[in-house]
Amino acid sequence: xxxxxxxxxxxxxxxxxxxxxxxxxxxxxxxxxxxxxxxxxxxxxxxxxxxxxxxxxxxxxxxxxxxxxxxxxxxxxxxxxxxxxxxxxxxxxxxxxxxxxxxxxxxxxxxxxxxxxxxxxxxxxxxxxxxxxxxxxxxxxxxxxxxxxx
Numbered sequence: 001x002x003x004x005x006x007x008x009x010x011x012x013x014x015x016x017x018x019x020x021x022x023x024x025x026x027x028x029x030x031x032x033x034x035x036x037x038x039x040x041x042x043x044x045x046x047x048x049x050x051x052x053x054x055x056x057x058x059x060x061x062x063x064x065x066x067x068x069x070x071x072x073x074x075x076x077x078x079x080x081x082x083x084x085x086x087x088x089x090x091x092x093x094x095x096x097x098x099x100x101x102x103x104x105x106x107x108x109x110x111x112x113x114x115x116x117x118x119x120x121x122x123x124x125x126x127x128x129x130x131x132x133x134x135x136x137x138x139x140x141x142x143x144x145x146x147x148x149x150x
Contacts, residue, residue: 087117
């Protein structure tokens, strides 16, 4: 399932880039994120709780930065499992930043997500709607937190 979002943030590109690399700050924007542990500069472990329809799951996720081109592009991968619900999640993510002006940055992200197991059995329409809702919540939280720091 492909998830894409595109929006403007009223902040310089360097500020947005720095925020993306601050694991604690970024985690605070992810709906359902229950904290993050920094393993090293490219690896993070977190727990994310998600509810889809009547089913709730808590994925223990390992996120890895696989490529970075400061301050314009970041590629990450994520793998997580919820053993209680017998579900797993794998994602490939790309973030691109572009300068709109000195004080505004264009933010684009794209995630290719595969959900397997119990949650994966839900129809793609339900999963896509949930992913879109989570993406919109993330975008709003990210914009709000970065712009408040101005």
